[in-house]
Amino acid sequence: MMDVSDMLPHGALDGIKVLDLSRILAGPTCTQLLGDLGATVIKIENPATGGDDTRQWGPPYVQRADGSDSDLSAYFMAANRNKQSVALDIATPEGQHTIRRLAAQADILIENFKPGGLAKYGLDHATLTQEFPGLVYCSISGFGQTGPNRHKPGYDLMAQGYGGIMSLTGEPDGRPLKVGVGIADVMCGMYATVGILAALRHKERTGEGQHLELALVDSQIAWLINEGVNYLTSEQVPQRRGNGHPNIVPYDVYASADGHVILAVGNDNQFQRFVGFLGRDDLARDPRFATNPARLENRDALNAQLIPALQKYSTDQIIAGMETLKVPVGPVQTLDQVFSSDQVAARAMKVDMDTSAGPVQVIGNPLKFSRTPVLYRHAPPECGADTNRVLDSDTPFDT
Incomplete structure (x- = not known):
């Protein structure tokens, strides 16, 4: 068993400062992961719209003691712990000035506006990195900053459809299906995290920041993995097989006398x-x-x-x-079975946190470090909860 006395009281990214202008899922997945690893994350939310779109993607919401709903939807909480929320309208000169003041102290800026959408505010990569050449600037969009589809909106469902995974998902005689969660968004956030860490390594060696840009569709195509390369090798378009594997048989979900079982022979x-x-x-x-x-x-x-x-x-x-x-064999568990399992308890994959609206449970981080463990320092914040404290400070990332 790991000796907790060997662990350090801070994360591996302690001291890294992240300015988060993203919303919904891909960008917030990335910034939550950076925050879990010890980075300080300031999340900018537009007060005119109620903040991050996913605050309205409920129910369920965390209920206050008086029975009223907070703005902490379960969807929002899934990707927004270990962050400080600042309510700020970047369409105003004051908001733009504040973003530049924060960017001056940040190592990383992440945004997921439509390509070119921040240029009118003077907050695009080309403008900010002229002033702050060491800034690692990460842009996430549906189709990327280049290509004929660059101006099209990017949503997970569209990325799954355009990128091909829906054509592989579902029963052979059924309609195409998306994966049950926003996996194109989540994986784009994971790729963004890897790219940012690589850009930080380059910055450590040279002092140079750079522009990292990702597309939901590119990320989704990248994780077609074996089915994608099956097609590129054979030029045969793969067909939906339900739960069957394209290259191994039997590798499927089978009905038993009282339910279902997974076999991977x-x-x-x-x-x-x-x-x-x-x-x-x-x-x-x-x-x-x-x-x-x-x-x-x-x-x-x-x-x-x-x-x-x-x-x-x-x-x-x-x-x-x-x-x-x-x-190899296994069950098909429902989520109540998953989160009540001894395995989840042993791996700390369910975490209790206290929000300003009340206690909540969130999904744990799967990374297990021997020296710099993941720290659950800040529960998902209500919109603008940290505005005054952060903006009144000369060193906002140290608050």
């Missing part, structure tokens, strides 16, 4: 043990199924044998049997 030895459990050793000897390439070619014929065989067993029986035989 990754090699021929595992397949032999798997069908042995079912009492169907003959399937391992059948040349149509003896090797993975053969099983791939004869997927439907094999599933016609496996589906009724698996339905004779309960989910627990299948999981226990496969674990004994060291064949």
